[in-house]
Amino acid sequence: MMLYQALFRAVFSKMDPERAHHLGFGAIRATAAIPGAAPALRSVLGPRDPALAVKALGLEFPGPFGLAAGFDKNAVGIDGLAALGFAFVEVGTVTGRPQPGNEAPRLFRLTQDRCLINRMGFNNDGADAVADRLARRAEKLRGRRRPDPVIVGVNIGKTKLVPEQEAIADYVHSATALAPYADYLTVNVSSPNTPGLRNLQAVEVLRPLLLAVREAANQAVPDRHVPLLVKIAPDLADEDVTAVADLAVEIGLDGIIATNTTISREGLATPRPEVEARGAGGLSGPVLRPRALEVLRALRTRVGPEMTLIGVGGxxxxxxxxxxxxxxxxxLQGYTGFIYQGPFWARRIHRGLSRGRGRGRGRGLGHEHGHGHGVDQGHQGRGGNDGRGDSTSGASQ
Structure with a gap:
């Protein structure tokens, strides 16, 4: 931790944040490419406390803490990221068509607050290219005696150039291409960096979108239930959070991710002129935590104890x-803390949760969530698609 903090202050903090991201991620990928390195690292850094295991979405997660979408937009570093101790990795956001995202600079640090502002704009290779990449990874796994231990979520969003009235077709294209390689799908309607995207959170628009994506996933993967979640913004009014919760229950959604980044700039210690100079974008980091917790509590109260809720934000x-x-x-998911805390962050989170349980704090994690909707209790995740056979662990901005 201290070594990384020194490196961050001396090197990374002086770099353009997006360049620093590419260099750091490149190092993770290069390490994972060394034969045997990723499994060895995962055995040391991964969650090892059986009491932290979570059964949810028809999958068995080795721990509760995963990497949020936005870090690995193109599914190029899944194994390296999982090797660092994340219990699951959500890739994306992936759009129906490839797109470059917004003009740089588009990622900014607020170091005093340990926050980030991003207006990346869903830069990614597109659903077809990412699906091909996931298919090649799956093919490599087929010959392994040991099935893939990495649970992989795929986050899908709207292509910027696609008009709102054609958004459903765009999401359906992505779901059709990517569902065969996803342990779960997330519909992202909450990034502030795609014009009009957040309008899709209105339930009268969201209902047909989610139903269409559900049907597309069912048709693409007829022999397996691919869990479907929606990711919502912290900026939703309380009544809109309630409306989304009610919709999720009504249509049998598998889960909700709460929350995405915020457009608010309240609560920051960074001087306002410095914040304003960064411009528009989604804010992430510790300042988001109070609202993310409010939304999470409201959702749990509304949806009841069974639905899977993934908490993220600060x-x-x-x-x-x-x-x-x-x-x-x-x-749980995180991203911004990874930038500021370094490569062993996920390990520290899981170890800290284990120590807390040992001292009698915290609720148990071995319960099951999200097994409705006709999901077999013995669901194995992507079973027929990546050669994992009888594995029970399953494989955004």
Whole structure:
């Protein structure tokens, strides 16, 4: 931790944030490419406490804490990221068509607050290219005696150039291409960086979108239930959070991810002129945590105890993670803390949760969530698609 902080201050903090991301991610990928390195690292850094295992979405997660979408947009570093101790990795956001995203600079640090502002704009290779990449990874796994231990979620969003009235077809294209390689799908309607995207959170628009994506996933993968979640914004009014929760229950959605980045700039210690100079974009980091927890508690109260809720937004420490679990989260995700805390961050979160349980704090994690909707209790995740056979662990901006 201290070594990374020194490196961050001396090197990374002086770099353009997007360049620093590419260099750091490149190092992770290069390490994972060394034969045997990823499994060896995962055996040391991955969650090892059986008490932290979570059964949700018809899958068995080795721990509750995963990597949020936005870090690996194109599914190029899944194994390296999982090797660092994340219990699952959500790739994307992937759009129906390839797109470059917004003009740089588009990623900014607020170091005093340990926050980020991004207006990346869903830069990615497109659904077809990412599906091909996931298919090649799956093919490599077929010959392994040991099935793939990495649970992979795929986050899909709207192509910027696609008009709102054609958004459903765009999402359906992505779902059709990517569902065969996903342990779960997330419909992202909450990034502030695609014009009009957040309008899709209105339930009268969201209902047909989610139903269409559900049908597309069913048709693409007829022999397996691919869990479907929706990711919502922290900026939704309380009544809109309630409306999304009611819709999720009504249509049998598998889960909700709460929350995405915020357009608010409240609560920052960074001087306002410095914040304003960064311009528009989604804010992430510790300042988001209070609202993310509010939304999470409201959702849990509304949807009941069974639906899977993934809590994300401002988690930095194991104490933060436990607070989200106590607020009703089934699983957790983080991203910004990874930038500021370094490569062993996920390991520290899981170890801290284990120590807290050993001292009698925190609720148990071995319960099951999200097994409705006709999902077999013995669901194995992507079973016929990546050669994992009888594995029970399953494989955004």
């Amino acid at each position: 988690i930095t420490t194991a104490a933060d993670a436990q607070e989200f679990l106590d607020a009703g989260a089934t699983l």
